[in-house]
């Protein structure tokens with residue numbers, strides 16, 4: 001699928017590390033984003049990163065997305081949650097749109113209603129970075145990673161850090177990383193020589 005500047009993309013788990021990169025990269029490419037989070041307290045941080053629309057997930061998501069975008073056609077949905085969250089994202093898409101799943105944060109398999117699959121021709125696909133590295137020509141990988149490194153070095157691409165732990169406190173770091181409702185990533189620093 002190729003997107004043009006001005007096209008809309010919808011994603012859930014929008015305040016995650018991956019979600020925040022999607023917001024920033026979409027903005028740099030001129031795409032508009034609808035960002036779905038699971039709690040009200042995560043809305044402001046996604047707005048601050050440049051999310052065009054930020055909504056809390058719920059059964060009436062499709063109606064709220066339609067109202068917030070003026071009924072814009074959305075052809076791509078990016079899902080990290082699975083379960084019924086996949087179905088709610090699919091219901092927001094235009095006819096023949098595609099949901100790309102890359103995670104199962106809910107612990108549930110993706111669900112999509114036959115209403116979307118059969119009557120509206122919506123597709124569900126998966127993405128796995130490890131496979132992308134196996135199947136993408138090295139020159140293309142280098143080009144993309146070089147572009148991303150440049151964006152990071154120039155401060156145009158970043159992620160929030162909640163806390164940094166010395167490796168001696170690894171148990172606390174793992175517990176903090178496993179906890180929900182974080183404000184960013186948990187970093188572990190190597191022991192000083």
Ligand SMILES: NC(=O)c1ccc[n+]([C@@H]2O[C@H](COP(=O)([O-])OP(=O)(O)OC[C@H]3O[C@@H](n4cnc5c(N)ncnc54)[C@H](OP(=O)(O)O)[C@@H]3O)[C@@H](O)[C@H]2O)c1
Pocket residue numbers: 013014015016017018019038039042080081101102103104105106107127128129130179180181182184185
């Ligand atoms: N397919 C691939 O190649 C690939 C590559 C990298 C990562 N991933 C996957 O991408 C996902 C995000 O990774 P990340 O490192 O960006 O995450 P992260 O920064 O650690 O953030 C975790 C996110 O998950 C949300 N969350 C946790 N439990 C949830 C649930 N039960 N329902 C809905 N949302 C939930 C959190 O919401 P709160 O803030 O509200 O707690 C937060 O937005 C993970 O599933 C990871 O495995 C896949």
